[in-house]
Amino acid sequence: MSLERKGTKAVVPAGVVPKVGYVYDVRMKDHYNLNEVEYPHPEDPRRIYWIYDILDRSGCLQLMRWVHIQPVTDTQILRTHSRSHLAFLRTTELMEKPSLIAAQRKYEDVYLCALSQYCARLSAGGLLALCNEVARGHLHSGLAIIRPPGHHACQNKPMGFCLLNNIAITIKDLQTCSPVQRVLVVDWDVHHGNGIQELFYSDPTVLYISLHRYDEDFFPHGKAGDFTQLGKGPGKGYNINVPWTTEGVGDGDYLYAFRELILPVAREFAPEMIIVACGFDAAVCDPIGECNVTPECYATMTAMLKDVCPKIVLSLEGGYNLEAIANSALACAKALLDVKWQAGLVPEAATVSDYATLSSAEMNGLQATRATYVPAWLALPRWDPTKEVPECFAARPSELGKEVVDRVIQEVGPYWQCL
Structure with a gap:
């Protein structure tokens, strides 16, 4: 596909129908921390705008189709969450600030405001709408730029910045209302998606694979993220955890896990759709994840999974360095689009000042101008995912990372012929 270039934008040739979709709604920024002045929060409302902005400036959005968002209904929520959980979220709409702060203290790493419940419905509804378009063949693939995140939300409670489990709600709806039944979930957020695991632990129609840090005191704590957690009953073998036991994990470790474990199992499972719990908090310079995954690696993993199933x-999910999540999302979007791309600059390490109180202008969707990253649209690429081998393929796994992956393969091997 040849593209005409105007400034920094790419103009789609006449007659070309976008086959990659995206969802984004500025109203999702209305979920914010009422204690922001006292406790700057990493799950910053600006996260989704920084991704949207870089995709717009790079020209990618001109090659993608925006999908309209509808908030998820009570019926859709109740396929995943309990009535008590839904009732709690609904009561928050009418709470004053002191009651909201008191309510959020009952849960682990959750903040609430009067619009949080509505934003969570928009977030889940955005993913659901996009996946429905892909499931029905109207789009090939897509990127859901949504918040609040969801993979920690459990059947009966919110936790870990998550109020509703976006991916679980979407899968339940797909299996009820669309032809898609077998879904692969790859969770590369640096935190274990305990909520997704809990909700599908006995379900052989959903293969859940998570790569995450699993060292002492790293959220969400407990034993759920261990490699011995393989599923239950008919779902035994359909829950695979790759638990990195230290910080500093990088491209070589992730790509080794993909080549030796994830891709073979994914092909044997033969999913009808892939949903990635796409946290960017294992990225270089993320202040919480403290790992070293590059935008190039995120794009490579996206391209690998798309080769298994084009409906992706x-x-x-997470990701708390604004530059890092923007660069990583741009790389993934270009992998979905099969266009040439050039990785951005390595972001600066984030500090607490990056989470400072938002101005009223930013809360209303207006952003100050920034000159931190100007993408080189159609510049000479570092790699072309359709033709060339990306540089990060040369990265070798660490000894510890290789040991973890090999141990997981040994544990799950009895359940998969490919291993």
Whole structure:
């Protein structure tokens, strides 16, 4: 496909129908921390705008189709969450600030405001709408630029910045209302998606694979993220955890896990759709994840999964360095689009000042101008995912990373012929 270039934008040739979709709604920024002045929060409302902005400036959005968002209904929520959980979220709409702060203290790493419940419905509804378009063949793939995230939300409670489990709600709806039944979830957020695991632990129609840090005191704690957690009953073998036991994990470790474990199992499972719990908090310079995954590696993993099943949707989860999540999302979007791309600059390490109180202008969707990253649209690429081998393929796994992956393969091997 040849593209005409105007400034920094790419103009789609006449007659070309976008086959990659995206969802984004500025109203999702209305979920914010009422204690922001006292406790700057990493799950910053600006996260989704920084991704949207870089995709717009790079020209990618001109090659993608925006999908309209509808908030998820009570019926859709109740396929995943309990009535008590839904009732709690609904009561928050009418709470004053002191009651909201008191309510959020009952849960682990959750903040609430009067619009949080509505934003969570929009977030889940955005992923659901995009996946429905892909499931029905109207789109090939997509990127859900949504918040609040969802993979920690359990059947009966919110936790870990998550109020509703976006991916679980979407899968339940797909299996009820669309032809898609077998879904692969790859969770590369640096935190274990305990909520997704809990909700599908006995379900052989959903293969859940998570790569995450699993060292002492790293959220979400407990034993759920261990490699011995393989599923239950008919779902035994359909839950695979790759638990990195230290910080500093990088491209070589992730790509080794993909080549030796994830891709073979994914092909044997033969999913009808892939949903990626697409957290970027294992990225270089993320202040929480403290790992070293590059935008190039995220793009490579996206391209690998797309080769397994072209119906793939990336759903934003964590990621707390604004530059890092923007660069990583741009790389993934270009992998979905099969266009040439050039990786951005390595972001600066984030500090607490990056989470400072938002101005009223930013809360209303207006952003100050920035000159931190100007993408080189159609510049000479570092790699072309359709023709060339990306540089990060040369990265070798660490000894510890290789040991973890090999141990997981040994544990799950009895359940998969490919291993």
